Amino acid sequence: MNKNTIGTFDVSIDNAFDFLSQEYAELFDNSAATAFQHPLWLDRLYNKLAPSAAAKPLVVVVRYRATGALAMVLPLVRVRRGPIRAIEFADLRVSDYHVPVCSADVFSDLLRDERACRDIRRLIRPFDLLRMNKLPDGRLPIEALLGAPRRTSMGTNAYSTVLTTPFEQWRAGALDRSYQKELAKKLRQLQKKGALDFACCDDKTSILDALEVMKGFRGPRFQAQGDGDLLQRPEYFDFYSDVAIRGLGSLARLYVMKMDGNVIAAVLGLCHSGNFLVIMSAFDIAGYKSQSIGALTFEQAARDCIERGDQILDFTIGDEPYKKLFGAQPSPMWTVTQAGSAAGSLALFALRQAPWIKPAAKKMTELRLPQSRASSPTR
Known part of the structure; x- marks a missing residue:
């Protein structure tokens, strides 16, 4: 490879970028991106969520100068966090992993194109605070591209378990023997209550019905915890x-556990490159308090994933402790922050250095969404 690649790339902001285009699909398929950069996910996020969250698209598009072919897409948004003008990955509380959409080789070439890097840093301004959270471990170093300080720990982890076939072999290796026996006992108890069924939703009606039930299960639970x-x-x-x-049949999969035809548990997830990523779950805790239906649902989901x-x-x-019960191992998550103004420097100082005003600083930079602003919604 050349020592530098100055002049290889052209950089622009294209806030009308078509994430459902063929060129983006090809870029995504050959990139180091995750399911949260999938064409459908980002298309729906920008078109459905961004307007209601008062978030403005900031889509950085990098193309090869010689051919015009797409080289990288950086899906960002501009948001107001109180008085602070922030730039972040396109997240809006629904995504878990953020990475630039390009291959590792192209990213390395881009870092060597000093002109392109300068253009990217210039085009994303102005901002008070640059906040790139939820960066997976070992992925592309976004801070080098943006000229930002080194990443720091988010103080939380992601968890995943490696699946092996057959299911019984994975279960024996991932779950503690005593926990296997406990879940087997809970399953027998549950089966005595009625006709138990586990399935993956396969049509629009079953998906909407399951999501309505999930909504009913989750509302009281999260309200009781003090958030939305x-x-x-x-x-x-x-x-x-x-x-x-x-x-x-492609990106999404919604599992349901039913008792006598009624949904008592559900897990919604994304599928990408042999991974099933859990993004939302809900269980009838009140009706099945002693049967561990959450754990049983994840166990059955693992079985189906292995069979697929x-x-x-x-x-x-x-x-959450339950993840380790399924043999899931922690992976650290990272964040990159950079001040772009005096106000941003003050907010960043408060968040990093002054514990006694950290709650106030965090509140000041809290994302304000229309309606129900007093709560802090969570997945």
Whole structure:
């Protein structure tokens, strides 16, 4: 490879970029991106969620100068966090992993094109605060591209378990023997209550019905914890419904456990490159408090993933203890932050250096969404 590649790439901002285009599909398929940069996911995020969240698209597009072919896409948004003008990955609380959409080789070439790097840094300004959260371990060094300080730990991990075939072999290796016995006992208890069934939704009606049930299960649970649930908000319910329906058979998979024909548990996830990534779950805790239906649903989901040939069951971000019960191993998550103004420097200082004002600083930079602003919705 050349020592530098100055002049190889052209950089532009294309906020009307078509994520459903053939050129983006080809770029994505040959990139180091995750399911959260999938064409359908980003198309729905920009077109459904961004307007309702008062977030403005900031799509950085890099092309080869000689041919005009697409080389990289950096899907960002401009948002107001209180008085702070922030630039972030296109997330809006629904994505777990963020990476530039390009291959590792192209990214390396791009870093050697000093002119292209300068153009990217110039075009994304102005901002008070650059915040790139949810960076997976070992992925493309976005901070080098943006001229930002080194990444720091988010203080949380993502968890995934390697799937092996057959299911019984994976189960024996991933789950503690005593936990295997416990779940087998819970399953027997559950089967005595009625006709138990586990399936993957395969049409629009079953998907919408399951999501409505999930919404009902999740509302009281998250409200009791003092925060809100994204699924209760029409724009988010529409987003997840749209992805689940349009992604049926490709990007999305929705598992349901039923008792006598009624949904008692559900898990929504994304499929990409042999990975199944859990993004949302809901269980009838009140009706089946002692049967561990959450764990049983994940166990059955793992079985189905193995039968489909998946290699990874990814529980995504969060340090919930149940993930380790399924043999999931932690992977650190990273963040990159950079101030772009005096106000940004003050907010960044507060978040990093002054614990006594950190809660106030965090509140100041909290994303404000229309309606129900007092709550902080979570998945």
